[in-house]
Amino acid sequence: MQFTMVKPLSSKHIRLNLSALLFVLVPLLLSGQSFPVTTPLKNEVVAAYVDRPGDLYIQFENGTIQKYGVNGKFLQEIIPNPPLTLFEPRDGSRAFSYQRNGQWYSYALLGNINKQVIREEFAVEPWLICSSGDLNLWILDAADMSIKKLNTSKQRIDVEITLSPDLHEQVADIIGMREYQNFLFIHNRKSGIQIHNAIGKLARTIPAKDIKYFNFLGEELYYTLNNKLIFFDLFDGETREVPIEEGVKFVHLTDERVYKIFADRLVVDLKNP
Secondary structure (H helix, E strand, C coil), X not given: CCCCCCCCCCHHHHHHHHHHHHHHHHHHHHHCCCCCEEEECCCCEEEEEECCCCCEEEEECCCCEEEECCCCCEEEEECCCCCCCEEECCCCCCEEXXXXXXXXXXXXXXXXXXXXXXXXXXXXXXXXXXXXXXXXXXXXXXXCCEEEEEECCCCEEEEEEECCCCCCCCHHHEEEEEEECCEEEEEECCCEEEEECCCCCEEEEECCCCCCCCEEECCXXXXXXXXXXXXXXXXXXXXXXXXXXXXXXXXXXXXXCEEEECCCEEEEECCCC
């Protein structure tokens, strides 16, 4: 049997850890909040997101997006018409939206859409558009199956690369796209998740059919599959798994919360796998 030596915590570290614990627990004790918190949901859920501060956004089949606070309290609702193709809450104060039918995108406060149209000279048939940094865009152009990085301030394409036809036979299979830590992640429901670097070159693929969504926590990408929450380390490629209850449609994690979205309810808990 092998043993690992662990350095004892100093009194300074103990004080810091106690302070961090009290920082989390005292507000909860003062508010009388107990966990887990369950909130009923009345409509069919099609997507869920978390912003950087940790608030949750649930998108329903009719296009409605509801925002919930870290303790499960309903905060806000918007009803985009028509429903958004892609939504990314970002830092919560400046969300990103894309609507394919109207071919517009928006960097704006939740509910205050400031529509910007994609010019045809940049993309003939935009399929998905996601944010890149604070101003720029990644565009997936279905006309030639390419990805392009649009510099919106200079109105020019800085990066353009054609996608591999082996992994993208049909554009309808591409259901998600997002930038994270200067990498572009393209979600194909048949082949998995492609990871492209800052200049568009394919770095690796996470092969997993029937992934419904993905998100990030620190250095890990995570998704649910077959009643498991699966983590993929973006730097060393290692994976780990955590079992989840049957019936959970979406799980989202923050440093302090785990959100579990079922067909009929939202459950908010303190524990983080």
